[in-house]
Amino acid sequence: MQIRNKISRTFIFLAWTLFLANAVNAQDVNTFYYMRGVPQVYQVNPAIQPDCNFFFGIPGLSPVKVQVDNDFGLEDVIQYDPITDSLVFFLHPNGIREEILDRLEDTNSFTADFSTSLFSLGFRVNKAFITLDIRERFGLNFDYSKDFLRFPMVGPADGEIFDINMGVDMTLFNEMSLGVSRKIGDKLTIGVRGKLLFGQANLNTSAMDIHLESSTDAILVENDFSINTSDPYLADYVAFASAAPIATITQDFDNFDIGTPDFDEIKSMVINPDNMGLAVDIGVDFRVFDWLQLNASVVDLGSINWKSGVVNLSNTSSYNFVGVHTDIQQDDFFDLFLDTLEMTFDNFTTTATKYKTALPTKVYAGVALHPLKFISFGALSRTDFYKGDIRQQFTFSTNIYPIRMLSTSFSYSIIDGTYKNLGLGIALKLLPLNIYLLTDTGPSIYFWPPEARMFNFKLGVNIMVGNPNKKNKRVKVYDVPLVD
Numbered sequence: 001m002q003i004r005n006k007i008s009r010t011f012i013f014l015a016w017t018l019f020l021a022n023a024v025n026a027q028d029v030n031t032f033y034y035m036r037g038v039p040q041v042y043q044v045n046p047a048i049q050p051d052c053n054f055f056f057g058i059p060g061l062s063p064v065k066v067q068v069d070n071d072f073g074l075e076d077v078i079q080y081d082p083i084t085d086s087l088v089f090f091l092h093p094n095g096i097r098e099e100i101l102d103r104l105e106d107t108n109s110f111t112a113d114f115s116t117s118l119f120s121l122g123f124r125v126n127k128a129f130i131t132l133d134i135r136e137r138f139g140l141n142f143d144y145s146k147d148f149l150r151f152p153m154v155g156p157a158d159g160e161i162f163d164i165n166m167g168v169d170m171t172l173f174n175e176m177s178l179g180v181s182r183k184i185g186d187k188l189t190i191g192v193r194g195k196l197l198f199g200q201a202n203l204n205t206s207a208m209d210i211h212l213e214s215s216t217d218a219i220l221v222e223n224d225f226s227i228n229t230s231d232p233y234l235a236d237y238v239a240f241a242s243a244a245p246i247a248t249i250t251q252d253f254d255n256f257d258i259g260t261p262d263f264d265e266i267k268s269m270v271i272n273p274d275n276m277g278l279a280v281d282i283g284v285d286f287r288v289f290d291w292l293q294l295n296a297s298v299v300d301l302g303s304i305n306w307k308s309g310v311v312n313l314s315n316t317s318s319y320n321f322v323g324v325h326t327d328i329q330q331d332d333f334f335d336l337f338l339d340t341l342e343m344t345f346d347n348f349t350t351t352a353t354k355y356k357t358a359l360p361t362k363v364y365a366g367v368a369l370h371p372l373k374f375i376s377f378g379a380l381s382r383t384d385f386y387k388g389d390i391r392q393q394f395t396f397s398t399n400i401y402p403i404r405m406l407s408t409s410f411s412y413s414i415i416d417g418t419y420k421n422l423g424l425g426i427a428l429k430l431l432p433l434n435i436y437l438l439t440d441t442g443p444s445i446y447f448w449p450p451e452a453r454m455f456n457f458k459l460g461v462n463i464m465v466g467n468p469n470k471k472n473k474r475v476k477v478y479d480v481p482l483v484d
Helices: 003-020 030-034 039-043 097-103 147-154 235-243 246-255 263-270 330-345 442-447
Strands: 054-057 064-070 078-081 086-089 107-125 128-145 161-184 188-214 218-230 276-289 292-306 310-322 349-351 355-358 361-372 375-386 389-403 406-415 422-430 433-439 454-465
Touching (some): 030 361, 030 375, 030 389, 030 406, 039 054, 147 161, 161 276, 422 442, 442 454
Antiparallel strands (some): 054 107, 054 454, 064 107, 064 454, 161 188, 188 218, 188 276, 276 292, 292 355, 292 361, 310 349, 389 406, 406 422
């Protein structure tokens, strides 16, 4: 068997680990924070009131959000091979593997985020604005050590030590929220959104570590796995899979009849009171002068309790292959390692203990200048907190409103130490129909596709009516609405 097939088998087993452990690092598009004509801006700052008296979001489209983020770009994994005059994957025998190893940090991550609105409604009551939302959210965060990729590249050698550490957080949940923002005087607006969360499925790892040491006469492999899962519909299958030999599972996977859920099962999956959580968003909007605006907000401060369909998996083991020389062929080494993984998977301990996961909290702080009624400039700081990890983003935007029915934004962002991030936003108002599309990275992918590490966009379609300032004779620069 060729070495790349061995590597594929290795990653299949690692992927199976992730399945047994059966995302949340939810991101949002920063470009629309200071962009008018987007009613759902309260989702990043509940104090900011939409420029209308009433809006209704088209179900499934208001908004829908997609984001994928990785710590290295396409140019790192797809390389030019002068020998074959073609592009090759970095694990190809002709690939320059040292380049990607040099770019990797001690801990790296891959994240994906998706959300769609099932119901979105907002209306004004005097100085207050009330919003109601129902959203379906999915998030995935996969952290991995440098040795996760170094291991299949280097293989066994005398004195080599590999610490293959992985972390997975994958969550699917339903969010119901009620938000209220209120103006206090002419300058200050405060807002809060309470969220009721219903967990549908979760995979969360507190440990997924493989330690490997090689010497001239032995190979030591130590495993430490601690995995929590909650999936009421698949709980029986996960329990079965955790106790069955891995060879049986991989051979008979297609024959396992999970069955089609009935209406009651679907209802319990969508809204499961056993897997319930709470979260809150808090925001403030302060107009120092007509031309100067300050904002701050905290988003997704909360957690979900997982009690239904819980399966906890754990394994701590050690294998010492005495008499195995490190000068063995790499093919034989991968056979040995895969056999070790099979023994590991066949020795999981299972329990059913409830657990809790926290949402990744975001903190925003920004300032906007409004020198003229048709243009504004914004600077935004965003800090993400996730399992003790802190990630920083900065976004600078120019927002132009050439005509009442059109709002545009051009942004530049520094995201996790990457600097080629150009964003674009456009919101169009056609009578009561409001359509917007925003991205922090779309133009960057067009100009520098090999270096792209992140892609996101946000799309919304609303029915949006009412002019909150129509009765005011003196309309301030920053209050010029985009609707009649």
